[in-house]
Amino acid sequence: MNLFSLVISYLKARPLNTLLNILLLSLGIAVITILLLFSNQLKEKITNNTKGIDLVAGAKGSPLQLILCNVFHIDFPTGNINLQEAERLSKHRLVKNAIPLALGDSYQNFRIVGTNRAYAELYKAELATGEWWDNDLEVVVGSTVAELLKLKVGATFESAHGLSKEGHAHEESPFVVKGILKSTHGVLDNLILTNVSSIWKVHEEHGEEEHTSEEVILTNPSSLIPSVEAGDSTKEITALLIKYRNPIAAIQLPRYINGQTGMQAASPAFEAARLFSILGLGVEALTGFAYVLIFISALSIFIALYNSLKERQYDLAIMRSMGASRSKLFIATQLEGITLTLFGSVIGLILGHGVLYLFTAVVEESGKTGISAWVFYKEELYLLAGSLVLGILCSLIPSFQAYRTDIHKVLAGN
Amino acid sequence: MIKTSSLSYSYGTEKKIHFSDLTIQTGEQFLLLGESGSGKTTLLHLLGGLLRSQHGSIEVNGTDITKLSESGLDRFRGQQYGFIFQRNHLISALTVKKNLLMSPFLAGLEQNPARVDEVLDQLGILEKKNARIQDLSLGQAQRVSIARAVLNKPAVILADEPTSALDDKNCDRVSDLLLSVAGQNKATLIIATHDQRLKNKVKNLIQL
Numbered sequence: 043m044n045l046f047s048l049v050i051s052y053l054k055a056r057p058l059n060t061l062l063n064i065l066l067l068s069l070g071i072a073v074i075t076i077l078l079l080f081s082n083q084l085k086e087k088i089t090n091n092t093k094g095i096d097l098v099a100g101a102k103g104s105p106l107q108l109i110l111c112n113v114f115h116i117d118f119p120t121g122n123i124n125l126q127e128a129e130r131l132s133k134h135r136l137v138k139n140a141i142p143l144a145l146g147d148s149y150q151n152f153r154i155v156g157t158n159r160a161y162a163e164l165y166k167a168e169l170a171t172g173e174w175w176d177n178d179l180e181v182v183v184g185s186t187v188a189e190l191l192k193l194k195v196g197a198t199f200e201s202a203h204g205l206s207k208e209g210h211a212h213e214e215s216p217f218v219v220k221g222i223l224k225s226t227h228g229v230l231d232n233l234i235l236t237n238v239s240s241i242w243k244v245h246e247e248h249g250e251e252e253h254t255s256e257e258v259i260l261t262n263p264s265s266l267i268p269s270v271e272a273g274d275s276t277k278e279i280t281a282l283l284i285k286y287r288n289p290i291a292a293i294q295l296p297r298y299i300n301g302q303t304g305m306q307a308a309s310p311a312f313e314a315a316r317l318f319s320i321l322g323l324g325v326e327a328l329t330g331f332a333y334v335l336i337f338i339s340a341l342s343i344f345i346a347l348y349n350s351l352k353e354r355q356y357d358l359a360i361m362r363s364m365g366a367s368r369s370k371l372f373i374a375t376q377l378e379g380i381t382l383t384l385f386g387s388v389i390g391l392i393l394g395h396g397v398l399y400l401f402t403a404v405v406e407e408s409g410k411t412g413i414s415a416w417v418f419y420k421e422e423l424y425l426l427a428g429s430l431v432l433g434i435l436c437s438l439i440p441s442f443q444a445y446r447t448d449i450h451k452v453l454a455g456n
Numbered sequence: 457m458i459k460t461s462s463l464s465y466s467y468g469t470e471k472k473i474h475f476s477d478l479t480i481q482t483g484e485q486f487l488l489l490g491e492s493g494s495g496k497t498t499l500l501h502l503l504g505g506l507l508r509s510q511h512g513s514i515e516v517n518g519t520d521i522t523k524l525s526e527s528g529l530d531r532f533r534g535q536q537y538g539f540i541f542q543r544n545h546l547i548s549a550l551t552v553k554k555n556l557l558m559s560p561f562l563a564g565l566e567q568n569p570a571r572v573d574e575v576l577d578q579l580g581i582l583e584k585k586n587a588r589i590q591d592l593s594l595g596q597a598q599r600v601s602i603a604r605a606v607l608n609k610p611a612v613i614l615a616d617e618p619t620s621a622l623d624d625k626n627c628d629r630v631s632d633l634l635l636s637v638a639g640q641n642k643a644t645l646i647i648a649t650h651d652q653r654l655k656n657k658v659k660n661l662i663q664l
Contacts, residue, residue, distance in 0.1 A: 043557040043567060048550070055549035360545045363506060364604075365534015365563040367527050450507040453541060453616075454497045 045370070049378045056350065063343050064386045070335030071390025071425060073328060076398055078421055081325055083413045085318070088114075091229045092310035094164045096292070099123070099131060099299050100281035105308035106317065112143055112281040113310050115153050115229055118205060119145050122278035123305050129266050129273070131282060131303065136291035141283040142266045144241040147201040147212070152187045154201055154217070154234045156241035158267075161283070165226045171195055172221030178243050178269075181217045181236040185225040193219050201244060212244040227412055238279060239269045340436045343382050347375065347440040358444055359452035371444040379437025380430060387429035391422055457482040457644055458503065458612065463512035465498055475499055475512075478662065480644060482611070485635060487655065488648040490664030496648040497616055499664070503646065504614045505533045517611055534563030538605030538643065540634070542617035544597040548589040552576070552600050555589070559607045575603045578640065579633055595626035602634050606641050613638050615647040619654060627653050 053060045091113055100108045101121030110117035125142075132140035141164065144156030155161070159174060162182070172195035175182055183193055193199070198216040217236065225231050264272040266279075282305075286292060299307035351358075358371055399415035458480040466472040473495040480486060490496045501507035503514060505521045514521050517536060524532055546555050553572055560567045576582040579599045584592060592600065598618065605613055618634060619627040631654055638645040646662075647654065655661075 043554055043561040047554070048547075048558070051547075051549040051554065356543075356545045357547045360539075360541075360547070361558070361562055362530070363504070363533065363537075363539045364559050365530055367530045370562070450501045453506065453545075454501065 045374050045377055046381075049374060049381055052350070052354075052378060053381065056346070059346050060382065063339060063346060063382050064389060066335060066339035066342060067383060067386030067429070068390035068393055070332045070339060071387045071429070072393035072397065073332035073335070074425065075391050075394025075422065077325055077328055077332070078419060079394065079398055079415070079417060080413065081321075082419055082421075083417060084321075087228065087412060088314045088318070090165075090227070092314055094285060095283045095310050096286045097284040097295060097299075098281055098308050098310060099128070099284060099303075099305045100308075102304070102306045105306065106313050108281065108306065108308045109310050109313040111145070112283065113229070115155075115233060119280045120306075122280055123282070124275065125264070125266065125270070125277040125279055126273050126275045127303055127305065128279055128282050129264055131284075131299065131305070132266055134295070134298070136287050136295045136298075138285045138287040140266065140285075142238055142279045143281045143283065144238045144278075145205070145280045146241060147203060147244060148205045149199050149201050149217070149234060150191055152184075152191070152232060152234055153205060154181065154236060154241070156236055156238035156279075158237065162223070162230065162235060164283070165228055165230045167226050167230050168224045169221045170224045172219070175220050175236055178237065178240045179215055179217050180220045180240075181234050182221040182223060183219055183235070184223050184231040184233045186231040187234055188219075188222045193222070195219055195221060203245075215244050231412070237269070238267045242277065336432070339386065340383075340432050343379060343433075344436040344439070347379060347437050348443070351375070351440045351443045355447060355452050358447040359449045362447060362449045363453070368445045368447075371447065372441045375441040375444045376434060376437050379440075380433035383429040383433035383436075384426070387426055391425065457484070457517065458646075459515040460503070461513050463499075463502065463509055463514065465495070465502060465507070465509055465511075473498060475502075475664075480646070482644055483639075483642055484660060485638065485645040485658050486647070486660045486662055487658040488646055488662045488664065489650065489655075490648075492650065494664040496650075496664060500614050500616050500646065500648045504537055504539060504612075505529045506539075531564065535565065535608065536611045538608065538610040538613040540598075540601050540605045540613065540615040540618045542620050544594075544601040546589045546597060546600055546604075550589070551585075552581075552587050552589070552592070553585045555600065556604050556607050559604050563608055565608055571607060572603075575607055575637075578637055579603050595622055595630060598622060598626070598630050599633060602630070602637060606637050606643065609641050610643055613643045613645045615645070615649075617649050617651065618647060619651050620649065624653065627651070631657055 095113060098108055098112050100112060101123050103120030107117045108120050111119050128142065131137065139160065141157060141161045145153060147154040169182070170185065187193065197219045200211045200213050200216050202211050223230060262272045264270050264274065270277055286295065296307040296309070299305050361371060395415050402413060402415055458478065460475065460478045462477070463475040464472060475495070488496055488499065498507065502509050509522055519532065521529060521532060547558065550558070556572045556575070557567050573582060573585070576585055579602060581596055581599050584596060589597065615634065619631050622630055635645070635657060647658065
């Protein structure tokens, strides 16, 4: 015998009560765990995906949409911007570098992004197999795309117009897979990368097929897209990802873009924070609900211990008569509360991870977000420590009752 | 073995009980008789260190227990005494075996399962070793509490109305077992009771 096996026997003697207490607490802990995993990973993804991008310049419209479309690749473009104007902006003294993006086509719901190598370097992407694109209509695909669509180097596919499955296919000009990227655990995993002129090519072919077959010798190639002449006023791209040259740019550049050009500027950090504060309301409401559950479970544990201590006063007096000190009974009662809350929180943590795992396994879309159930945060240790304190607190009064048991009065009282 | 001198206890300010001095030798068996309210339980609890006296001294095995500290008294109680009460007061959440093992555990002694078997065998309830307390009859439960009281081989066994709740047949059986087990374990035994059925079983009497 020892105190712990005594405590376990007491808990087993009231199975329904014990089950209810553990269940209440574990539900509360599970909700908190899920929120913790979800919001922490979402924050990490957002910071990872916005890393190195200070500003996005694109067509006028919703700044949030501009960011969602061009940084996270989940919304539709706000429109196109003129290449000539984009070029001028990229040469601005406050711009350190600028990466062009041309969107508009997709393959099996995965976006084809016309850009340059700098875009992949932004996320430190490396090739898993194959090589980078050299010519038009050659692509490098992200790891998730390759995995889900079973694309190998050398495979060909026809893109669809638009960013959803329903778009009509560009049957005349198939893309060739030249390389596959290693996973960056970011947005790049879900993209198909190519050069900007490939995007133009698949769209131009209907009307101007005769032009594209000619080899043009460029006298002054564009700094953004070297395959076209600088100052070409007919070409358009979707957006420009900008890195500031110095901190002053953060103040001056957005004002310049919004005021002096036909484009708008949006900051990924600012828009992400705004998005998160909207989501945060829901998270806070759920967290509040979880804390209510935990409070009720603490109350329920307290009431259960308080009541059982009354039933157990003979047990306690007998234990004292057998040599148990007051502090031993105090510790035994504390141990009972702590055992309940620790069991509850450990089961809650397992439940939280398990539910998130089921969610990611069942909901296909969640795979794209890259949220994993098997990530652990140090906050979970805080939850365990917190439940320890909770156990101590809600068994404090019953423990003092046990401590103060008057052997003579109890045993002589019958 | 047990020696008291000028022992008294007062309940509140009015009622005060004086106990005459006692001297009991090792291994002796005594019956403590008296009316309800005559102070049998009080004397027994004083002797057992369950209640602290306000006046007088109680010497057990050469130790004056009135001078022990709270935790010292707890330890002394666990190692020197075995208690049996009118109602068995077994811990119902535990099996018979675990109830018995609580005794050495709380006294800070070694837990010996072979000793549990031995004592249960002496009391004829070995087959109930893994039974739950709720499944025992009254007589069986009282035998388990006797087993618990003698398990640590205490120097003193104090029994408070151990047979009052039992019918004649069980009273006979339980009291015979109690006396013989106490004898086998060489313990000094004091039984506080108003149960007349025990009178002809124990020779030494203390009348309050």
